[in-house]
Amino acid sequence: MSSPTTATDAQLARWERFRAGRHTALATEHGWLTLTSFQWLESDPAQVELAPGLWSTDGSTAFLSASAADGLTLVQTGEPVDGTVSAVLQDEDSLMWVQYGGDDGQQVVVELAMRADKYAIRTRDNSSPVLTEFHGVPSYDYNPEWVIQGRFEAYEEPRDVPIGTANPLVDGVHRSVGEVVFRVPGVPHEIRLHAEEEKLGALNVTFHDETNGATTDEWRKVFIPKPRPDGSVVIDFNRSINYPSAFTPYGTCPMPVRGNSIDVRVEAGEKLPQD
Known part of the structure; x- marks a missing residue:
């Protein structure tokens, strides 16, 4: 990214609460x-x-x-x-x-x-032992530069896009409701990522980036708060998380839509789980 930006105490506190909640949710019985x-x-x-x-x-x-x-x-x-x-x-x-x-x-x-x-x-x-020896998911340090302003371009009607999953014997479908559009330093073109709709109008974006397979899992996802009336959104990649398939070989988690890739290293959010 560009020149460093310092996180505020309030930003760090919100992120730490998010991480604590994430770990609690993962460590549930029969989870x-x-x-x-x-x-x-x-x-x-x-x-x-x-x-x-x-x-x-x-x-x-x-x-x-x-x-x-x-x-x-x-x-x-x-x-x-x-x-x-x-x-x-x-x-x-x-x-x-x-x-x-x-x-x-x-x-x-x-x-x-x-x-x-x-x-x-x-x-x-x-x-x-994946549960009993769980001590949290490694993540990058919070970086305010990965809080990105963008816009959401909704489709007139949702589009079902065939996708693969973490299980090669299981095909999936991504119900795209539109595209999240934004720019990141070092990439000359706009990034466009298919998004699914979550509860209360929030969005879920599953994506690849250049850290995959090195410091992060093969793909991750990030939830985006409901777009504002003008379509603007805030994408906080510090809140990028792993799918369950990062922790277990028994998941059937959806892969990103073809082309849902960011052509740089997104050094924010969760890393590969520890062995």
């Missing part, structure tokens, strides 16, 4: 740091790794058969699974379905998920 497997369900009832019972799907419905001795209970009701239970999801939906293990019978939660119109399960184990 992203607890994923220990991702397995597709087959048509014939079969055992799976790390979870008791027999699991299957007929394409539209998922089935689990178990006896009371397996120790599985339904997450939502606590009722033991003794026989066959079923669940139906829409594509991209997930359900924290059953749990087992530990002193309270809740150490591991099995998440049912539908990805690419196929059923899969993911085990979420609170004893995973």
